Amino acid sequence: MSAFVFTPENEEKFAALLQRYPQKSSLTLPSLWMVQYQEGFISEDAIVFLAKKLETTPMNIYSVASFYTMFNLKPVGKYHIQICKTLSCMLRGSQEIKKHIENRLGIKAGENTKDMKFTLTEVECLGSCGSAPCMSLNEAYKENLTIEKIDAILDSLA
Numbered sequence: 001m002s003a004f005v006f007t008p009e010n011e012e013k014f015a016a017l018l019q020r021y022p023q024k025s026s027l028t029l030p031s032l033w034m035v036q037y038q039e040g041f042i043s044e045d046a047i048v049f050l051a052k053k054l055e056t057t058p059m060n061i062y063s064v065a066s067f068y069t070m071f072n073l074k075p076v077g078k079y080h081i082q083i084c085k086t087l088s089c090m091l092r093g094s095q096e097i098k099k100h101i102e103n104r105l106g107i108k109a110g111e112n113t114k115d116m117k118f119t120l121t122e123v124e125c126l127g128s129c130g131s132a133p134c135m136s137l138n139e140a141y142k143e144n145l146t147i148e149k150i151d152a153i154l155d156s157l158a
């Protein structure tokens with residue numbers, strides 16, 4: 001397995017960002033986003049790569065990457081469904097919706113479908129409690145979910 005490196009475009013972006021920050025470690029979050037957009041997740045190779053670039057330790061990079069649930073520490077499917085499990089969504093039926101998605105996809109929360117088309121993850125509050133229950137599908141929020149809405153969404157991705 002080859003070690004992670006930035007694409008030439010990301011190298012350029014990184015060099016440009018470096019001019020704006022006096023401390024290299026301030027680039028940790030933007031660098032993690034670049035890795036995730038490039039690879040889809042934050043691999044161990046990428047953590048070692050970033051630690052060298054940011055002149056810090058792999059543990060520092062890992063501690064940031066693992067603190068934020070928006071960073072994937074393992075590969076995810078083409079469609080990443082992140083369903084909120086916090087109180088407002090739970091009170092408005094998120095558990096039933098989660099079970100329905102699990103049944104439709106044949107996976108449990110935390111798993112990928114075999115074809116890597118879908119990943120289902122349970123997350124804490126997405127900050128959209130007023131439109132509970134909600135989930136994110138890649139970067140788009142899907143709100144006021146019902147079983148019918150979920151079926152329409154999954155049918156459109158089939």
Ligand code: FES
Nearest residue numbers: 084089126128129
């Ligand atoms: S509780 Fe689900 S978005 Fe806040």
